[in-house]
Amino acid sequence: MLDKNGIARRIAGELKDKYFVNLGIGIPTLVANYIPQGIEVDFQSENGVLGMGPFPFEGEEDADIINAGKQTITTMPGASFFDSSMSFGMIRGKHVDLTVLGAMEVSEKGDIANWKIPGKMVKGMGGAMDLVASAENIIVAMMHTNKAGKSKLLKKCSLPLTGVNCVKKIVTNLGFLEVTENGFKLLERAPGVSVEEIKKATEGNLIIEGNIPEMILN
Amino acid sequence: MIRKTVSNVTEALLGVEDNMTFLLGGFGLCGIPENAIAELVKLNIKGLTCVSNNAGVDDFGLGLLLQKKQIKKMVSSYVGENDEFERQMLSGELEVELIPQGTLAERCSAAQRGFPAFYTPAGYGTEVAEGKETREFDGKMYVLEHAVQADFAFIKAWKGDEAGNLIFKGTARNFNPCMCGAAKITVVEVEELVPAGALDPDKIHIPGIFVQRIFKGAQYEKRIEQRTVRQRE
Numbered sequence: 001m002l003d004k005n006g007i008a009r010r011i012a013g014e015l016k017d018k019y020f021v022n023l024g025i026g027i028p029t030l031v032a033n034y035i036p037q038g039i040e041v042d043f044q045s046e047n048g049v050l051g052m053g054p055f056p057f058e059g060e061e062d063a064d065i066i067n068a069g070k071q072t073i074t075t076m077p078g079a080s081f082f083d084s085s086m087s088f089g090m091i092r093g094k095h096v097d098l099t100v101l102g103a104m105e106v107s108e109k110g111d112i113a114n115w116k117i118p119g120k121m122v123k124g125m126g127g128a129m130d131l132v133a134s135a136e137n138i139i140v141a142m143m144h145t146n147k148a149g150k151s152k153l154l155k156k157c158s159l160p161l162t163g164v165n166c167v168k169k170i171v172t173n174l175g176f177l178e179v180t181e182n183g184f185k186l187l188e189r190a191p192g193v194s195v196e197e198i199k200k201a202t203e204g205n206l207i208i209e210g211n212i213p214e215m216i217l218n
Numbered sequence: 219m220i221r222k223t224v225s226n227v228t229e230a231l232l233g234v235e236d237n238m239t240f241l242l243g244g245f246g247l248c249g250i251p252e253n254a255i256a257e258l259v260k261l262n263i264k265g266l267t268c269v270s271n272n273a274g275v276d277d278f279g280l281g282l283l284l285q286k287k288q289i290k291k292m293v294s295s296y297v298g299e300n301d302e303f304e305r306q307m308l309s310g311e312l313e314v315e316l317i318p319q320g321t322l323a324e325r326c327s328a329a330q331r332g333f334p335a336f337y338t339p340a341g342y343g344t345e346v347a348e349g350k351e352t353r354e355f356d357g358k359m360y361v362l363e364h365a366v367q368a369d370f371a372f373i374k375a376w377k378g379d380e381a382g383n384l385i386f387k388g389t390a391r392n393f394n395p396c397m398c399g400a401a402k403i404t405v406v407e408v409e410e411l412v413p414a415g416a417l418d419p420d421k422i423h424i425p426g427i428f429v430q431r432i433f434k435g436a437q438y439e440k441r442i443e444q445r446t447v448r449q450r451e
Contacts, residue, residue: 066444081389083396085324085327116316122304124297125316133340
């Protein structure tokens with residue numbers, strides 16, 4: 001089974017040379033720690049920076065330079081700043097190659113819910129609705145089940161949607177899945193996890209074709 | 219040269235009244251108009267509609283206006299860091315319109331640039347699109363969103379000149395340039411106010427035509443919301 005860092009490591013394996021990538025808050029942020037050797041990628045943060053670098057050294061924080069999680073950051077050589085309208089222009093205009101974000105629920109049709117629990121948690125969608133509606137390449141990073149043990153990979157989302165028919169791939173603590181026309185297709189198992197365990201934890205239609213390999217982490 | 223300078227925040231906010239709609243720049247606490255917000259708290263005007271990406275934290279930014287119950291309605295994309303906000307919203311005291319971040323930015327830019335409305339894919343198929351016109355372009359569905367309408371825009375820039383030309387710094391830029399000229403009156407506060415001619419015209423981010431009043435903020439706290447650092451090796 002994978003922990004949060006393991007999920008991030010597997011997703012990092014999907015990064016390709018020359019990709020511009022937007023990482024959401026939470027597990028997705030950890031993907032930046034596992035960039036494969038020998039490829040060039042740039043991270044976009046929707047509050048208005050391209051070419052995001054690591055956190056600053058203590059004493060070098062600048063209140064005017066943060067990421068979308070409101071964390072102090074640094075910039076890499078070749079970085080740029082821009083306003084919010086241009087930032088979402090990059091996203092809507094499909095100039096950003098990959099979006100990685102978290103989710104509370106994903107449906108077998110690729111619908112995603114991650115911004116609201118009615119009457120309970122209302123934080124807002126931030127940039128998530130723009131990202132999922134525009135990006136062609138969306139990977140969801142999340143736990144396979146919620147804290148109560150219920151599947152988060154469903155036939156139909158029960159929570160208010162963030163976007164419809166948009167999620168392409170999902171990496172969970174149990175496996176790597178692709179959203180197809182007929183449901184969740186299991187591509188890889190997490191280390192030490194059986195197909196049976198994944199079946200049990202998946203409420204939506206699960207497609208298993210042939211022998212499912214165990215994933216390799218870079 | 220058309221001079222836009224006013225001497226202080228009091229003069230800059232002349233004309234603000236109860237029940238007005240304000241646009242406020244900033245992302246989290248980064249690039250917020252601290253001095254204008256402090257003055258609004260002092261003026262104690264009520265029934266405000268505030269359009270801003272976030273709602274501050276409990277004791278800073280727009281949280282200060284929320285504490286004094288000056289805000290009737292918030293239009294934002296993310297309001298997660300503010301307990302008082304969540305309490306007022308869930309109890310129904312505060313009206314809240316949550317909209318996608320890119321839509322919020324573009325609704326301001328549209329007002330600035332004279333577009334009444336635009337189509338965006340964001341929110342299609344979700345509750346954000348309920349009651350809104352939708353349309354298909356090249357096989358993909360879009361939602362019609364309208365330009366914002368506001369009485370004042372409160373903007374924070376890094377440097378500005380007497381003509382109202384503006385330069386922003388880092389990610390404190392965010393929504394600020396999009397909101398300039400998107401309201402009837404745009405009020406800008408800067409850390410450094412310089413004479414006309416002191417800024418290179420090639421380096422201006424927002425031309426003074428979008429600005430009605432500019433002043434130097436008396437002080438800036440520039441609070442950091444999430445201080446994250448790494449260790450030296």
